Amino acid sequence: MKWGTDQWEGFTDYDGTGFYHELMRQIFPLPQFELEVSYFPWKRSLKHLTQEEIDMTGGMPKNNAFYQSDKPVLSEKILLVSRETLDRGDIQQMLGAYRAGYDDVIFYVALPNSASGIEVKSVEQGLALLRQGKVDFYVDTEILINRVFSEGIRNGEFQSAEVGDFELFWSFARNSKGKALKRHFDAQVALLNQQGTIPALYQKYAIAMPY
Structure with missing residues (x-):
């Protein structure tokens, strides 16, 4: 198989x-x-x-495109990480980032279709672009955010906010x-x-x- x-x-x-x-x-x-x-x-x-x-x-x-398990394998929060606290209305005027291929699974599940975002190859690349000021925020699952951004969130370098969830x-x-x-x-x-x-x-x- x-x-x-x-x-x-x-x-x-x-x-x-x-x-x-x-x-x-x-x-x-x-x-x-x-x-x-x-x-x-x-x-x-x-x-x-x-x-x-x-x-x-x-x-x-x-979804109805495939056969799917009766029970979910993960229940995930979607987090937005930024260098400063953002209002929901601010996001549409800014540039975000998300892992390649996850635009319609994560990014636009949590944010309006008018939000602007670019693909990155990894969470680490998203972190680097955020630190360099090349993007204003990064969106991903809580598990991956916590693994890569946890130190920066703890020391106040980054702010995180829950913007959605999914199973x-x-x-x-x-x-x-x-x-x-x-x-x-x-x-x-x-x-x-x-x-x-x-x-x-x-x-x-x-x-x-x-x-």
Whole structure:
């Protein structure tokens, strides 16, 4: 089975470590499943899933384009980080930044369509541009913001504000194989929750259980 994903530090690292990698090894264990992982920019992963060239991809907001897990895998706050406190009305006159491919999943989920933003390759690049004054704010999930911006927020260099939230569901190709994988995923999640395996995994990565 083929899993297409973006690289997401702490979740889908290139070396096979991270929360999502461990979660998938629990849900789709060897030798019953042979999992082939391919890394793509996020929007290309969605394109491959739509074209049924891969079998599944990571967390997505609820939609009808794919089969999706019954329970969310993440419940996330969306934070806006800036060098000074911004009023909501100020944002439309300023330039923001977001991770490449996450404009319609994160940036415009939290901000009006009239907001202006540019893509960056990583959270670290967003931090650098903000420090250099090349952008006025950066928008991302709370987990990633806290990992990269936490020191700057603590010492007052940056201000953070919650601007939205969303739930993410594991997503599968909309075909018979995807439907079968979704059924297996949901059954394994229920079993591993009862056994305490999944709660322990969330605790290991300091991620709040989404249900």
